[in-house]
Amino acid sequence: xxxxNCYILKFDSKQEIALETKQxxxxxxxxxxxxxxxxxxxxxxxxxxxxASGSGKSTFLRSLNxxxxxxxxxxxxxxxxxxxxxxxxxxxxxxxxxxGMVFQRPNPFPKSIYENITFALxxxxxxxxxxxxxxxxxxxxxxxxxxxxxxxxxxxxxxxSGGQAQRxxxxxxxxxxxxxxxxxEPASALDPISTAQLEETLINLKQQYTxxxxxxxxxQAARISDYTxxxxxxxxxxxxxxxxxxxxxxxxxxxxxxxxxxx
Amino acid sequence: MDKIRASILTPSxxxxxxxxxxxxxxLCLGSICIVVIAIFGFITYRGLATFTTDHVSLSKFLTGTxxxxxxxxxxxxxxxxxxxxxxxxxxxxxxxxxxIPFAIGTALMMTDVTPKTGTRILQPVLELLVGIPxxxxxxxxxxxxxxxxRNIFGGSGFGILSGTFVLFVMVLPTIxxxxxxxxxxxxxxxxxxxxxxxxxxxxxxxxxxxxxATPGILTAIVFGMARAFGEALAVQMVVGxxxxxxxxxxxxxxxxxxxxxxxxxNTVMGTAQNDALWSLALILLIMSLTFNLAxxxxxxxxxxxx
Amino acid sequence: MxxxxxxxxATGILYTIAGIVVLILIMLLGFIILRGVPQLSWSFLTSxxxxxxxxxxxxxxxxxxxxxxxxxxxxxxxxxxGASIYLNEYAKPGMITNTVRTMxxxxxxLPSVVVGLFGFLLFVVQFKLSFSIVSGALALTVFNLPxxxxxxxxxxxxxSNDQRNGGLALGISKWExxxxxxxxxxxxxxxxxxxxxxxRVFGEAxxxxxxxxxxxxxxxxxxxxxxxxxxxxxxxxxxETLAVHIWKINSEGxxxxxxxxxxGSAAVLIxxxxxxxxxxxxxxxxxxxxxxxx
Numbered sequence: 001x002x003x004x005n006c007y008i009l010k011f012d013s014k015q016e017i018a019l020e021t022k023q024x025x026x027x028x029x030x031x032x033x034x035x036x037x038x039x040x041x042x043x044x045x046x047x048x049x050x051x052a053s054g055s056g057k058s059t060f061l062r063s064l065n066x067x068x069x070x071x072x073x074x075x076x077x078x079x080x081x082x083x084x085x086x087x088x089x090x091x092x093x094x095x096x097x098x099x100g101m102v103f104q105r106p107n108p109f110p111k112s113i114y115e116n117i118t119f120a121l122x123x124x125x126x127x128x129x130x131x132x133x134x135x136x137x138x139x140x141x142x143x144x145x146x147x148x149x150x151x152x153x154x155x156x157x158x159x160x161s162g163g164q165a166q167r168x169x170x171x172x173x174x175x176x177x178x179x180x181x182x183x184x185e186p187a188s189a190l191d192p193i194s195t196a197q198l199e200e201t202l203i204n205l206k207q208q209y210t211x212x213x214x215x216x217x218x219x220q221a222a223r224i225s226d227y228t229x230x231x232x233x234x235x236x237x238x239x240x241x242x243x244x245x246x247x248x249x250x251x252x253x254x255x256x257x258x259x260x261x262x263x
Numbered sequence: 264m265d266k267i268r269a270s271i272l273t274p275s276x277x278x279x280x281x282x283x284x285x286x287x288x289x290l291c292l293g294s295i296c297i298v299v300i301a302i303f304g305f306i307t308y309r310g311l312a313t314f315t316t317d318h319v320s321l322s323k324f325l326t327g328t329x330x331x332x333x334x335x336x337x338x339x340x341x342x343x344x345x346x347x348x349x350x351x352x353x354x355x356x357x358x359x360x361x362x363i364p365f366a367i368g369t370a371l372m373m374t375d376v377t378p379k380t381g382t383r384i385l386q387p388v389l390e391l392l393v394g395i396p397x398x399x400x401x402x403x404x405x406x407x408x409x410x411x412x413r414n415i416f417g418g419s420g421f422g423i424l425s426g427t428f429v430l431f432v433m434v435l436p437t438i439x440x441x442x443x444x445x446x447x448x449x450x451x452x453x454x455x456x457x458x459x460x461x462x463x464x465x466x467x468x469x470x471x472x473x474x475x476a477t478p479g480i481l482t483a484i485v486f487g488m489a490r491a492f493g494e495a496l497a498v499q500m501v502v503g504x505x506x507x508x509x510x511x512x513x514x515x516x517x518x519x520x521x522x523x524x525x526x527x528x529n530t531v532m533g534t535a536q537n538d539a540l541w542s543l544a545l546i547l548l549i550m551s552l553t554f555n556l557a558x559x560x561x562x563x564x565x566x567x568x569x
Numbered sequence: 570m571x572x573x574x575x576x577x578x579a580t581g582i583l584y585t586i587a588g589i590v591v592l593i594l595i596m597l598l599g600f601i602i603l604r605g606v607p608q609l610s611w612s613f614l615t616s617x618x619x620x621x622x623x624x625x626x627x628x629x630x631x632x633x634x635x636x637x638x639x640x641x642x643x644x645x646x647x648x649x650x651g652a653s654i655y656l657n658e659y660a661k662p663g664m665i666t667n668t669v670r671t672m673x674x675x676x677x678x679l680p681s682v683v684v685g686l687f688g689f690l691l692f693v694v695q696f697k698l699s700f701s702i703v704s705g706a707l708a709l710t711v712f713n714l715p716x717x718x719x720x721x722x723x724x725x726x727x728x729s730n731d732q733r734n735g736g737l738a739l740g741i742s743k744w745e746x747x748x749x750x751x752x753x754x755x756x757x758x759x760x761x762x763x764x765x766x767x768x769r770v771f772g773e774a775x776x777x778x779x780x781x782x783x784x785x786x787x788x789x790x791x792x793x794x795x796x797x798x799x800x801x802x803x804x805x806x807x808x809e810t811l812a813v814h815i816w817k818i819n820s821e822g823x824x825x826x827x828x829x830x831x832x833g834s835a836a837v838l839i840x841x842x843x844x845x846x847x848x849x850x851x852x853x854x855x856x857x858x859x860x861x862x863x
Contacts, residue, residue: 093277096740284744291651368586396772493680
């Protein structure tokens with residue numbers, strides 16, 4: 001353990017990188033929410049972003065698929081497939097199809113379960129009924145929701161329980177077959193049983209998707225993630241394998257945070 | 264894999280839709296703004312003709328008491344608008360003054376005295392009063408209020424007083440429901456604190472609730488005045504439409520709106536008689552702006568205090 | 570002791586005041602219903618009016634009112650929808666937005682007679698549309714737009730931002746998120762606002778006397794070709810509405826049974842407005858339940 005400022009893991013060429021930020025700075029008016037973050041997000045892994053409230057981890061996550069457009073000003077680069085996502089020539093709608101997001105509170109649309117999933121598909125030009133049916137079933141299976149809802153696909157999604165609704169939101173995102181799934185504290189509004197189901201779902205999903213998850217729940221980060229980034233006051237102070245971060249943190253701040261001495 | 268990269272670099276259907284939708288909705292909003300500007304433009308242009316084309320002096324227009332646009336005197340038509348201006352102000356002030364105690368009392372019933380039953384009964388009452396069209400108020404005024412005035416005060420029964428009673432009922436729901444909003448925005452804790460100090464309910468209402476709600480109540484009153492000032496048909500039906508100075512409350516008089524509703528159809532566009540009417544409309548427009556300004560000023564001062 | 574007495578006294582006064590307000594409404598409604606309802610009959614509601622003799626009906630005026638209402642709503646709803654979407658979803662806070670909001674506020678507080686006069690200048694005189702249904706519908710649109718825009722904006726504002734984020738995060742444009750998700754979710758309150766504004770439009774007269782005109786030429790209810798002069802659907806014909814009719818016969822005083830016809834017309838107006846009020850509530854609630862039920 002050192003008392004140095006930061007420790008950021010850099011991957012060697014064996015690990016594919018899905019997304020990489022370079023000198024990413026985020027401002028709300030004058031206030032700097034994130035200062036110069038350099039982070040590599042490994043492909044087909046779960047990366048957890050942890051840190052105290054207000055540390056900037058959610059702001060960071062929301063900037064990755066430009067959900068902060070018009071809310072915060074983002075400087076620096078976000079590299080994805082040799083493209084800087086934080087530049088003008090990017091079509092944000094096509095980009096978000098590849099980099100989906102699920103939020104803290106489940107937000108199913110006031111439509112049927114089936115339409116919740118097909119709505120975005122149709123907007124992106126998939127209108128073939130057979131393909132839609134197939135995608136709905138696959139997505140719901142992957143989100144571990146199929147067995148619970150297969151008989152009521154035409155019922156309103158608003159009648160689902162919190163855990164089911166959240167898994168529907170995940171299904172709706174993965175039905176688009178994205179590259180990357182960004183999750184902003186997806187389990188914080190759920191009960192323990194739903195949380196466990198959700199975690200299992202995520203672990204299964206990482207074979208096909210790169211997942212970045214913001215969580216307040218440290219045991220959750222430890223259980224499901226492969227890599228963990230610790231944010232503190234707008235700075236990524238440590239990024240390393242999850243086991244290393246939790247058992248032998250290299251930075252004192254992280255040690256305090258993961259051992260519970262922090263605030 | 265290159266396909267994905269290419270898709271992100273070419274404008275998608277969504278981004279086209281987004282641009283189109285944004286423009287379309289901006290167009291709708293813009294058209295409303297154009298209408299507002301056009302209203303001011305047209306009526307100002309028409310309303311100024313009295314002073315530019317017909318050479319009436321502004322002071323004579325505002326202070327003259329003889330309204331006889333078809334008669335010319337020393338090169339300018341005889342258009343003294345003071346009778347109508349006075350009539351409008353008189354009727355507005357009287358009706359609002361009469362409505363204020365009723366409005367505040369009714370509002371207090373709904374917020375402090377018997378919030379549950381009060382609201383359950385009075386809310387629909389207010390909504391119904393707002394919903395009744397102004398010609399119906401005019402008709403009832405004509406068949407009930409005017410004869411009553413005739414019986415009590417003699418004369419024709421038409422006049423400022425009849426108009427006052429009709430407008431009183433019309434502005435009452437406006438002032439009341441806005442006063443209710445003002446009263447409910449006073450925090451409950453203020454009331455509890457006062458009651459806990461041993462104050463009676465009335466003392467609490469009078470010294471705490473009404474006082475902290477004053478800016479809101481003032482706004483409500485100005486709104487009521489604006490409605491009273493602009494009301495046309497109901498007033499026109501009971502006020503008597505005599506373009507004379509309102510020296511008596513029970514003698515026929517007129518207001519800006521009443522002269523406008525009866526006059527525009529009987530004059531030819533472009534004549535001095537017609538121009539004079541548009542000048543009255545301009546006064547109406549300016550007053551409407553003034554009431555708006557007053558509301559903004561009250562709101563700003565109220566928010567500064569907080 | 571003294572304070573308690575004052576308290577009791579004040580409470581008594583407040584009760585009296587509220588009682589008087591309720592009494593005023595009861596007397597108003599009672600008067601109109603008692604005077605008006607006996608006039609109502611099928612022939613009164615359907616036959617044309619007589620200008621100089623007794624026994625006329627209000628059929629044409631009633632039709633005109635409804636036709637104008639529908640036209641007005643058809644014109645004003647899309648504009649109000651667009652404007653409120655821009656205001657609530659796109660407009661960035663700042664000087665320009667504030668100015669625009671103030672302009673809409675000013676428009677909503679303009680006396681309706683001023684709106685009518687403007688309509689007369691622009692539509693009747695400038696655009697040469699003469700006294701006609703079109704002129705009237707356009708004037709009523711001006712009268713209706715600010716309030717409708719505000720009520721739709723409120724309805725949109727009430728829908729949680731979570732829904733907007735949900736749409737955006739799936740790569741859907743804001744426009745489609747709003748029109749396909751937010752708007753449908755706001756339909757119950759939009760419908761309530763729409764019906765309430767319909768009540769206002771239905772009873773409006775001052776904006777119409779110099780736009781839609783004060784005459785009700787005979788109509789041939791067998792001819793629905795909108796281009797024929799005697800067709801009820803012809804938008805270029807002058808059209809006195811029910812509210813204007815009440816005003817006209819009372820200010821002219823030629824019709825011998827003006828009081829009876831006015832009472833009947835007033836009763837019809839009130840009943841329609843009441844129906845609008847009730848249905849706004851009922852429909853809003855039903856739609857809301859329909860939308861949220863499983």
